[in-house]
Amino acid sequence: MLEIKGLSKSFGGIVVADNVDLVMRQGRILGLIGPNGAGKTSLFNLVSGLYPANGGTVALDGSPLDGLALHERARRGLARTWQHVRLFPSLSVIDNIIIGARLYPAESLVTLMFGRSKIRSAAESARKRALDILARIGLPDAADKSIGDLPYGQQKLVGVARALMNDARCLLLDEPMAGVEGQAYETMQRVVRDVAASGVAVCVVEHNVAFIHDLCDEAVFMFQGRIMARGSVAELIANPELTELYFGH
């Protein structure tokens, strides 16, 4: 469970998080909706440690993450994706996924020099797992392709696959459906559901309300860095005040 209490952040006069309280529960999918500039991605950036918060606390399964850097939070089991994919263009599809394994031991220079057997077994199991995940996202034949050879929707799926390699306890998905169409749409829904069913707390920022409606157990509405409402997606959509905030009329 990820617990956020009183999280605040401003850049000069612009408040991106205003005393945010939020709980993401194990095995549940929480949608985070709101207009552009509401602070949804900023909240992910604060929780994942990309930006330091001005105040408040974040705890994962009771352990505080405050003051920890981005990589330290990921090591504790907090995985995220990015709005603009941010895959590694110089790596193949399979290597983009393998590198998502958070406690992979083979990347230390010391281990490289003196721990060959440890590296071999870690590399084999990471590759096997990455291939399994590739099959789960419906891209079993894409392993050796370059990232640039994949359509954008499939790149989004690889971004999620990379996050899955983390074995995270909490997964933050930033606009996973932006630019995704057709088969990739259904695959994304199935993959996210499976992840949540395995006991991971999932939070999804998404402008595609239909996707949120179909996928999420509940949602919160953000506006100007504040949580305005929490409930089922149907309830939030039906709320005329929130609709006005969302569309500005």
Place this chain on the structure above:
Amino acid sequence: MDYIYSVIILVGLFVILASSFNLIIGYGGLISIAHPIFYGLGAYTSALLARDLGLPIPLSILAGVLMATVLSIAMALPALRISGDYLLIASIGFQLGMIELIKNLRFTGGASGVSGIPAFLVPTFGREAYVALVIVAAIGVVLLVRWIAHSDYGRAISAMRDDEQAFAALGRDAKWIKVSLFALGSGIAGFAGALYAHYFRFVTSEQFEILMSATILTMVVVGGLKTPWGPVVGAILLQSLPQAITFLNLPPVILGPLQGLLFTGLVLIFMFLRPGGLVQAGNTWRAHGSGRGGD
């Protein structure tokens, strides 16, 4: 013949320097211009320990490598805590500061440098043995760089270079990867310096000035960044071709500028004909044994 041996040794040392610099700037994407001073630190440390303290030369060489490695960590650690850009600033300060320090300390011989450095291998086995040592060392360094570049560590370096934040969000500490890479490259430069000192037996601070980093960088860029063999080609061509005209027996007043012009001319020609480097890197990182190139 001695002259040819000296040229071969210098080419070998520049292969080591260019390959280790490629590790830092090519694979790691870290901008530093302090490579000459780590070369110099290896040379001075090994020379002084062997000459003044009588340390066996293999141990002196090892100490030279350690000195360059430790000081590179001391320099890079605070700079890389902030950002990669600070490494460039720190490297300029370190390069210039250390040169001034060497020039002004008594035990380093000041501006006169260190002479009478004990020779290694040559008195017992002849110059050919030292040539063989340098060639083996150069091949060893190139193979080490290739091995690292295509290992899991190399994959991590590629990812870090592509997108440091996305890399960190996967639980990777980019700072330590950068520091370890910088230390490894600088330590190898120190090794080259120690090999230089025990063959030429005289070192002075002028040999490790900041302009040398431009020479090494040119070798890496002309040869091909992010390829194990590019810096080898760059170092061999740009070090040996200007030296070849010494056989024309021209007066020194003409020879020096002509060598400079030849170096510059070669760079311009290569950059025009092969802007991506003489040996071009593949677009996608490949692991050892993947059988799909990617050097």
